[in-house]
Amino acid sequence: MRPATHTAREGNTTSATPGWRKSSYSSGDNGNCVEVVASAKGRRVLVRDSKHGDSGPFLTLGAHTFAAFAATA
Template identity: 55%
Template sequence: MIDSLPGLNTSRWLKSSYSNGDGGDCVEVAVPAQGGVVTVRDTKAGPRGHVLTFPAPQWERFMATVRRGGFEG
C-alpha cells in the first residue's frame, strides 16, 4: 500500500503533539514538500500499516476548522 505512494517511505513524519510516549494513541502526518497529498497514519501500525491520504487543500481546510474549534460538541 505505502509502496504505491511515491516518496512516502522517505517522507518526514510529524507526530501529533497530543500523542504520548507510553504507547497511547499516536497519529503521524507526512506533509510533502511540494504540496500535493497529505498522508496520515497510526504510529502503532508502523511504517507498513494503512494510511489515509488527503489532497493538501482539503487537509488545510480540515486543520483550519480544528484550530477554530469547529468539531467541538
C-alpha cells in the same frame, strides 16, 4: 527502527516521502499517536496511526482538505 518511507503518487511522479512527524495533539504515553507527512510536491498529506508504523495503512488527503481538517482541531 528504520525511517518511515512510503510512496506518494502525484501526477506522473512517484517519490519516496520520509519524515513522518507526530501530531502535537497526540499522546505518546499509550501509543495513541497520529503522524503526518507532506508528499514531495506538497499537494498531498499522508496520515497514519503510529501503532502500525511502516507496515500499516495511511490516509492520503489533499493539502487543502487536510488544512480544513486541522483548522477544526
